[in-house]
Amino acid sequence: MDWNDLRYVKAIADTGNVADAANQLDVHQSTVFRRLNTLEKDLGVRLFERLPSGYVMTAAGEDFYQAAERIEADILALDRRISGQDLRPSGTIRVTMADALLVKLLAPCLAKFRLAYPEIELEVLISKDMLNLTKRDADIAIRTTKQPLETLVGRRISKVAIAVYGSKEYLKTHPNLSNLNRHDWIGFDETVIDSATGNWLKQTVPDVKFPYRFNSCMGILAAVRENAGLALLSCYLGDSDRALTRVSLPIPELEKELWILTHADLRYVTRIRTFIDFVASFLTQKIELVEGRANSNFLTPIK
Numbered sequence: 001m002d003w004n005d006l007r008y009v010k011a012i013a014d015t016g017n018v019a020d021a022a023n024q025l026d027v028h029q030s031t032v033f034r035r036l037n038t039l040e041k042d043l044g045v046r047l048f049e050r051l052p053s054g055y056v057m058t059a060a061g062e063d064f065y066q067a068a069e070r071i072e073a074d075i076l077a078l079d080r081r082i083s084g085q086d087l088r089p090s091g092t093i094r095v096t097m098a099d100a101l102l103v104k105l106l107a108p109c110l111a112k113f114r115l116a117y118p119e120i121e122l123e124v125l126i127s128k129d130m131l132n133l134t135k136r137d138a139d140i141a142i143r144t145t146k147q148p149l150e151t152l153v154g155r156r157i158s159k160v161a162i163a164v165y166g167s168k169e170y171l172k173t174h175p176n177l178s179n180l181n182r183h184d185w186i187g188f189d190e191t192v193i194d195s196a197t198g199n200w201l202k203q204t205v206p207d208v209k210f211p212y213r214f215n216s217c218m219g220i221l222a223a224v225r226e227n228a229g230l231a232l233l234s235c236y237l238g239d240s241d242r243a244l245t246r247v248s249l250p251i252p253e254l255e256k257e258l259w260i261l262t263h264a265d266l267r268y269v270t271r272i273r274t275f276i277d278f279v280a281s282f283l284t285q286k287i288e289l290v291e292g293r294a295n296s297n298f299l300t301p302i303k
Contacts, residue, residue, distance in 0.1 A: 161292030184229030
């Protein structure tokens with residue numbers, strides 16, 4: 001048996017069809033189809049039932065799938081352990097973060113890190129999703145979250161304060177903050193808004209309507225800067241922008257935490273530890289900004 005066939009069986013089982021399995025494996029669809037048919041013929045058993053709704057594993061297919069999962073986990077663990085033996089501050093680090101963290105906080109830090117450690121290559125993946133660090137989609141995740149995944153280890157940097165902001169120009173023409181329902185609001189797309197933010201808006205602005213929505217904090221920030229209305233923003237975004245004014249105190253129920261996270265098997269790798277220490281030191285100098293304590297430029301706050 002070719003051990004590589006297990007990858008093909010697992011990909012078909014994970015995706016439910018040959019076409020998506022081919023995309024996942026980065027091979028032609030005909031290759032997956034041919035490998036599966038040859039394997040079933042050699043074994044004398046069907047691994048999948050071909051149904052109109054997709055490929056469904058047989059009992060033999062289940063056995064193959066479980067074996068493939070175990071082997072994949074062993075290979076990934078071996079990869080992480082071998083990486084952990086690297087004692088030099090060199091190699092590649094794949095780090096993921098949201099666009100707002102990069103643009104408003106970490107771009108200068110990463111530039112300084114590259115100068116300090118020229119033998120380390122940085123691959124920065126801009127994503128609001130928690131990429132799979134176990135499967136090495138990324139080595140390090142810098143995230144604002146209330147609950148990091150239990151499978152990860154890392155360092156908590158600070159609280160992340162969130163408040164209401166508007167542009168100075170918008171507030172000149174809409175100075176009355178006693179009735180927030182009368183204001184235009186810029187918000188998150190319904191697919192990405194979290195429950196805490198949704199609950200706060202329903203309680204504080206029960207008639208709120210969002211004529212303008214984004215799935216990115218940087219999109220919301222850009223709209224606020226263009227005088228489109230009020231919005232909830234992290235204080236490190238709003239307080240660092242001279243075009244904006246904060247119109248509320250930080251909202252405790254929306255508070256998150258800033259974390260630098262990695263997989264347990266990578267935490268002692270020299271380049272990973274070096275990067276985490278460097279970024280943590282940089283962010284420690286920004287704690288007042290991140291926690292909403294660096295700004296005196298706000299109006300009489302709404303509650």
